Amino acid sequence: MPLSAPSDLTGLPKDAQSILNLAAKSLFDVFAHASEGMLLVDRAGKVVWINDQYRRYLPALGFASEQDFVGQPVSAVIQNTQMQQVLETGKPILIDLLVNKAGTFVVSRFPLHDDAGQVIGALGVVLFDQPQSNLQPFLAKFTLMQRELDEARDALAVQRRAGTGLRQARHSxxxxxxxxxxxxxxxxxxxxxxxxxxxxxxxxxxxxxxxxxxxxxxxxxxxxxxxxxxxxxxxxxxxxxxxxxxxxxxxxxxxxxxxxxxxxxxxxxxxxxxxxxxxxxxxxxxxxxxxxxxxxxxxxxxxxxxxxxxxxxxxxxxxxxxxxxxxxxxxxxxxxxxxxxxxxxxPLRERSSDIPALIEVLAEDLALRSDLPHPEFSPQAVALLSAQNWRGNVRELRNVLEQLLLRSDTGVMDAPEVEQVLRESGLGQISPVPASAPFARHSVLPLVSQDADALLAPLSQQVEALERLAVAKALEVTQGNKVAAAKMLGVSRAKLYLRLP
CATH class of the missing domain: 3.40.50.300 (P-loop containing nucleotide triphosphate hydrolases)
Structure with a gap:
């Protein structure tokens, strides 16, 4: 771990320096265990360390392993990060909203200094990765401002392209x-x-x-x-x-x-x-x-x-x-x-395991642009969308999702609604959901154990075992995509990771 603290913490501190050392270790431990993730960058802005909780965001950010993520410039791997600002100014950003492909997060960012007071890196802490009820007014106002900013940027981009033909990269x-x-x-x-x-x-x-x-x-x-x-x-x-x-x-x-x-x-x-x-x-x-x-x-x-x-x-x-x-x-x-x-x-048909994550990202973007509530897709709807050949690939998938969002009155998408839109959008042949998909065969997961000894175990152990089985089934359906599996089960990614088999 790139951060350390005195190993001998027995007894009370005797001077101010020991109090500072103890406070630093205590605060680090609090963040490490109570937060939803931590990330450390060096003075050059490269990611040098992430903790166990942060690893669950890597698939949604487009990385298969920690090795591909660590060592990259933080601005290249995390959209809209402000870590570079912290490195340049040496000032913390105590609370902020970070929006990227992995979701919306409440974060804090802290500069790290050496004994001479020079900035040697920065620590990013994910405080919340699920909207909290007491933050809803704040989030609603932020969403409105973000949408207006996006519209202004789009208008400026059109003017810039019309005037000079120039533009900067908009994607990483x-x-x-x-x-x-x-x-x-x-x-x-x-x-x-x-x-x-x-x-x-x-x-x-x-x-x-x-x-x-x-x-x-x-x-x-x-x-x-x-x-x-x-x-x-x-x-x-x-x-x-x-x-x-x-x-x-x-x-x-x-x-x-x-x-x-x-x-x-x-x-x-x-x-x-x-x-x-x-x-x-x-x-x-x-x-x-x-x-x-x-x-x-x-x-x-x-x-x-x-x-x-x-x-x-x-x-x-x-x-x-x-x-x-x-x-x-x-x-x-x-x-x-x-x-x-x-x-x-x-083509999309060669990477169908990515479709659940694409549905999540595209639907969220479409809902934000159209000022609609974030849609919910049933497991059967996700399975049906994942089974199609998508001749037009991601562009066609986005078109179908937009039709679903604009037609829905409840924001909840199930297989019949998906099938209707697929037929009306001109799809020549609708591919059925493979019989091997667990959610295509069962409306309810077969979680109840028939083992008599297992039924005699404490209830908490039985519930934990059933949750692990549900997570395993969801991961099987989404072909290992943890973001999509958490969405399918209606739980946070943190809870999903706690129940990984």
Whole structure:
């Protein structure tokens, strides 16, 4: 443990220093045992330690193990954290609300000083991870203010994109929800790719989260402070693509802007250029793009002057580039130039164990944006949603959840409501819930033991055994997703961890 206290605490303290040492240890012990989690960062802002209670938040934050979490910059792994502010100012934040993918938390943050008074780190403490009744007015006001802030940010983002085409990354790796093996492996490869300057090629079906992953790679790269400029090639008319990429010289043609216009390569200088739907790029422009990537310089439309640029390229496509190369629709040399660090983003049907957590996060976001109460999904509803193929992947799942929220009068979603929305949303065939899923076969868990000796045990032991069995069944249904299992059982994550089999 990175914090320590005097080991000999027998007897009463004899001076002020011993009182301080004893108080420090006592307070640390109180927080360690009474809080919902503790986290320690060093002076550089990297996570160096978490306690046992904090580990239960890792799946919801997008981490499969403590090893993947510890050692990372705290701002990269925890959304909206204020730990860096504590490190910079040396002042504590005694009480605050932290909202991220793992939920809404009441937290405290404390700076740690050495004997010379220098800040050497900071301690974060999760005081509550479940809304308390006496905090409801505070939480309601906070939610309203947060929603208004999000709307203001969205409006500013639209204005910024309209004026300059620039924007910063809005997502981190924690935004890519999932703890399945394929997602954990994808994030590991993406984090490694983020530290390189080589082109990244994201391959995957529509709606799998390729743009989100591009944002996360940029946010974790050495270029994070630079601009992130996106171009959806499929959305720009072919006649405008060259000007969109390379810009326009002053007076290049009739109607051109007098001062000229910077292209996306110029705007992305020092940052990242994200080329979405690269498979839809016309052949004529592919040759110019290849030359620009090879030489590191571009020639604006109507100009005879070469302009150097420094932009890291992330490309994405939902099409099969190999087949396009074979059919002559995509240049082979450009394919090799882009296919340096290929990352395959798996479709939702290949990571169905992540669907319960996605339902939780997406539904909460939709409810907040629409000013609706947080919805409740029955185990049967979650099982039915998890069984579908989701041709449109996360985008389609979000659409179905939004329909459910807007149609519901009670905020409680069960399998019949889900099935109706699935049929009306144009799903060709609704996949049934697998017979192996315990909640598909039983409306009530078979918790009652038939063992006569077990029935003679004290009632508290029987209740504890039944709770452990219920937790085991829920984890089986959610394929090990503890956040979804806690939601399914209607208990806090803390209680779930206490009853882990």
């Amino acid at each position: 790796f924690a935004s890519f929800i999932g703890s399945s093996s394929v997602v954990v492996d994808l994030k590991r490869q993406a984090r490694r790719a983020a530290q390189s300057s080589s082109p990244v090629l994201l391959l995957g079906e529509t709606g799998t989260g390729k743009e989100l992953l591009a944002h996360a790679i940029h946010a974790s790269s050495p270029r994070a402070k630079g601009p992130l400029v996106s171009v959806n090639i499929a959305a720009v008319p072919e006649t405008l693509l060259e000007a969109e990429f390379f810009g326009v010289a002053p007076g290049a043609y009739t109607g051109a802007e007098r001062k000229g216009r910077d292209g996306k390569f110029k705007l992305a200088d020092g940052g990242t250029l994200f080329l979405d739907e690269i498979g839809d790029m016309p052949l004529g422009l592919q040759a110019k793009l290849l030359r620009a990537l090879q030489e590191g310089e571009m020639e604006p439309l109507g100009s005879n002057r070469l302009i150097p640029f420094d932009a890291r390229i992330i490309a994405a496509t939902s099409r099969d580039l190999v087949k396009l190369v074979q059919s002559g629709q995509f240049r082979e040399d450009l394919f090799y130039r882009l296919n340096v660090l290929p990352l395959r983003v798996p």
